[in-house]
Amino acid sequence: MSKATATRAAPVPRTRRRVPREVRIPQIARIAEDLFGRFGYQGTSMDDVARLAGISKPVVYDLVGSKEELFKLCLARSADEMAVRVAAAVEAAAEEDRLRAGALAFFRFVDEHRPAWRGLLSAGSAPLTAEMAEIRRNQAALVAGLLIQGVSSGHSASSPGSGSPGPASATDPAAEPPTDQTAATAPVIADALANAINGAFEALAGWWQSHETINADDLADLMVQLMGPGLEAMAGIAAGPKGAE
Amino acid sequence: MSKATATRAAPVPRTRRRVPREVRIPQIARIAEDLFGRFGYQGTSMDDVARLAGISKPVVYDLVGSKEELFKLCLARSADEMAVRVAAAVEAAAEEDRLRAGALAFFRFVDEHRPAWRGLLSAGSAPLTAEMAEIRRNQAALVAGLLIQGVSSGHSASSPGSGSPGPASATDPAAEPPTDQTAATAPVIADALANAINGAFEALAGWWQSHETINADDLADLMVQLMGPGLEAMAGIAAGPKGAE
DNA sequence: GTAGTAACCTACTTATAGTAGGATAGCAAG
DNA sequence: CTTGCTATCCTACTATAAGTAGGTTACTAC
Numbered sequence: 001m002s003k004a005t006a007t008r009a010a011p012v013p014r015t016r017r018r019v020p021r022e023v024r025i026p027q028i029a030r031i032a033e034d035l036f037g038r039f040g041y042q043g044t045s046m047d048d049v050a051r052l053a054g055i056s057k058p059v060v061y062d063l064v065g066s067k068e069e070l071f072k073l074c075l076a077r078s079a080d081e082m083a084v085r086v087a088a089a090v091e092a093a094a095e096e097d098r099l100r101a102g103a104l105a106f107f108r109f110v111d112e113h114r115p116a117w118r119g120l121l122s123a124g125s126a127p128l129t130a131e132m133a134e135i136r137r138n139q140a141a142l143v144a145g146l147l148i149q150g151v152s153s154g155h156s157a158s159s160p161g162s163g164s165p166g167p168a169s170a171t172d173p174a175a176e177p178p179t180d181q182t183a184a185t186a187p188v189i190a191d192a193l194a195n196a197i198n199g200a201f202e203a204l205a206g207w208w209q210s211h212e213t214i215n216a217d218d219l220a221d222l223m224v225q226l227m228g229p230g231l232e233a234m235a236g237i238a239a240g241p242k243g244a245e
Numbered sequence: 246m247s248k249a250t251a252t253r254a255a256p257v258p259r260t261r262r263r264v265p266r267e268v269r270i271p272q273i274a275r276i277a278e279d280l281f282g283r284f285g286y287q288g289t290s291m292d293d294v295a296r297l298a299g300i301s302k303p304v305v306y307d308l309v310g311s312k313e314e315l316f317k318l319c320l321a322r323s324a325d326e327m328a329v330r331v332a333a334a335v336e337a338a339a340e341e342d343r344l345r346a347g348a349l350a351f352f353r354f355v356d357e358h359r360p361a362w363r364g365l366l367s368a369g370s371a372p373l374t375a376e377m378a379e380i381r382r383n384q385a386a387l388v389a390g391l392l393i394q395g396v397s398s399g400h401s402a403s404s405p406g407s408g409s410p411g412p413a414s415a416t417d418p419a420a421e422p423p424t425d426q427t428a429a430t431a432p433v434i435a436d437a438l439a440n441a442i443n444g445a446f447e448a449l450a451g452w453w454q455s456h457e458t459i460n461a462d463d464l465a466d467l468m469v470q471l472m473g474p475g476l477e478a479m480a481g482i483a484a485g486p487k488g489a490e
Numbered sequence: 491g492t493a494g495t496a497a498c499c500t501a502c503t504t505a506t507a508g509t510a511g512g513a514t515a516g517c518a519a520g
Numbered sequence: 521c522t523t524g525c526t527a528t529c530c531t532a533c534t535a536t537a538a539g540t541a542g543g544t545t546a547c548t549a550c
Contacts, residue, residue, distance in 0.1 A: 018497050018546055045537060056499055061539065063497095136448070188456065192467055195452040196445040203381070203444020207437060214433070222437055229474035263515055263528050290506060301530055306508065308528095492550085499544065506536090513530065520523075 025063050025073075028053050033074045037116040041071060078120055079135045082109050099231065103201070103223045107216035110205045118209060139198055193234075197227060270308050270318075273298050278319045282361040286316060323365055324380045327354050344476065348446070348468045352461035355450045363454060384443055438479075442472060 019027075031052045035044040046067055050057045064070040089105030090098045110117050204219060264272075276297045280289040291312055295302045309315040334350030335343045355362050449464060 020496085024497085046539085047537070055497090057538085058500090058540075059498055067538070188459070189467065192449060192452055192456070192459070192464065193471065196449040196468065196471060199448020199451075200441040200445035203447065204437060204441040206444075207440040211433065211437070214437070219437065222434065223441065225479055226438065226441060226472055226475040229478055230471040233474055234470055265527085269528090291508085292506070300528090302507090303509075303531090304529055312507065493548105494550105495546105495548085497544105497546075499542105501541090501543105503538105503540075505538080508533105508535085510533075511531095513528105514526105515528075516526095518523100518525085520521105 021063060024053070024055070024059075028060060028064060028070070029073050029077060032070050033077070033116050033120070036071060036074055037119040040119045041067075046070075074116075075120060075135060078113065078116060079139065082106070083139060085109050099228055100220055100224045103220035104216060106201055107205065107208070107219045110208065111216050114209070117205065136195065136198055136202075200227070266308060269298070269300070269304075273305060273309060273315070274318050274322060277315050278322070278361050278365070281316060281319055282364040285364045286312075291315075319361075320365060320380060323358065323361060324384065327351070328384060330354050344473055345465055345469045348465035349461060351446055352450065352453070352464045355453065356461050359454070362450065381440065381443055381447075445472070 028049060032044070032049050035048060035052075046057055046060055049070070050060045053060065060070075064073060086102050086105045086109070090102040093101030201223065204223065208214065208219065273294060277289070277294050280293060280297070291302055291305055294315070295305045298305070305315075309318060331347050331350045331354070335347040338346030446468065449468065453459065453464065
């Protein structure tokens with residue numbers, strides 16, 4: 001039973017290279033990201049993932065737990081990356097340009113990740129209401145927190161309160177909406193507002209999939225026109241109630 | 246093998262009442278709506294639907310085709326009903342109040358249909374990217390078409406162009422965005438705008454699920470504050486380009 | 491060399507979407 | 521009443537895919 005017994009042409013590499021978790025997990029994540037993006041959640045099977053990774057299914061399960069967790073992992077990777085990009089863009093922009101800067105960064109990110117976006121963050125697959133909500137909430141809190149500050153009155157240089165570049169990892173349940181005195185009437189309202197804004201961005205990104213002739217700048221402009229005036233008015237009220245209603 | 250052979254207490258009604266399609270299909274739809282709403286798309290099995298309807302699975306398949314089509318059917322039912330409600334509310338309102346009226350009707354509808362909304366229109370289940378997009382598009386076209394008109398300048402009594410009360414059935418692929426001269430710069434932009442607005446509403450409705458203390462009026466107000474000013478400005482430009490950019 | 495363990499495997503169970511092919515209630519005509 | 525048609529309904533199956541039990545082997549440390 002030495003290695004010489006079955007000397008027929010082995011279709012599989014003679015000695016299976018073993019790969020540590022820290023390498024295999026990202027590899028699986030990349031493969032799954034691609035598959036989920038192209039075929040959606042339902043259209044992707046764990047057998048496919050395993051086969052493309054060159055390993056067997058139990059290994060995949062050992063490493064990522066379940067199909068849902070794998071999806072969650074992919075989601076978190078994208079969400080984190082996007083949060084970093086948007087936050088950086090917003091902070092780098094002048095106060096009065098933060099909305100446009102954030103929007104632009106968002107749409108540019110989507111543009112670069114079309115295939116993955118299609119099946120991941122866009123509608124069409126997610127079985128994870130809770131997880132999606134979590135990510136959405138974090139993203140919303142971040143965006144709205146920064147935007148409300150940036151739009152507020154045109155002052156307050158760059159004191160982003162708690163989360164400066166730390167993008168509030170999607171897996172991190174912290175990142176409550178900044179309850180500064182500048183936040184709108186109540187933190188709950190700011191939360192709602194953030195979710196509405198986020199939903200608009202998400203929906204527009206989804207719509208973009210079937211209208212690729214439009215470019216990111218136009219979409220960013222559109223969002224600025226749509227929500228800029230309203231946000232300014234609200235921030236004005238928050239900063240100093242002048243025109244009550 | 247005559248009916249008398251197995252005379253043991255039959256747990257099933259002796260003589261199975263047969264029910265015509267026109268009755269069975271809505272029954273199945275109601276049951277599925279409930280299940281999809283409570284357990285999501287994946288958490289609902291066709292066996293469950295069949296069992297609750299008191300029939301066997303092949304009958305369900307004969308009547309609705311497939312699981313996706315059943316989901317689609319439920320979706321269409323809700324979407325149609327909602328479209329009717331929103332359109333009616335918008336048309337009944339004074340021109341300057343159409344945004345608020347539509348928003349209010351929307352949130353009231355969601356409030357009345359919480360359980361179904363959870364798993365149906367909200368994120369969390371849909372495997373039907375195309376269908377969801379279809380419904381979203383129709384709804385968006387309708388809402389935005391009416392809103393832009395209503396907000397436009399404050400005039401133009403009630404000439405809703407093509408689709409007055411006909412709510413653009415979700416299964417109907419017509420209902421292109423109204424390309425009147427009042428529509429924003431280009432029909433494509435109006436389409437994009439409509440999707441963004443719709444996304445904001447959808448997201449806010451989803452968020453509402455976990456903040457039931459808020460009432461529909463507050464949410465409608467929030468949306469008016471957020472997007473009212475922007476829409477007014479855009480309609481102003483569209484009606485007569487004064488302050489270009 | 492010789493454990494010990496992390497990585498990996500084959501082969502299975504379970505759940506569920508969807509189907510093949512047959513049985514029967516209800517009804518209309520003979 | 522009998523015969524025949526057909527829409528409704530059934531039992532019993534296949535196929536696919538998630539997830540698991542339990543064993544094997546490459547690598548590492550001593």
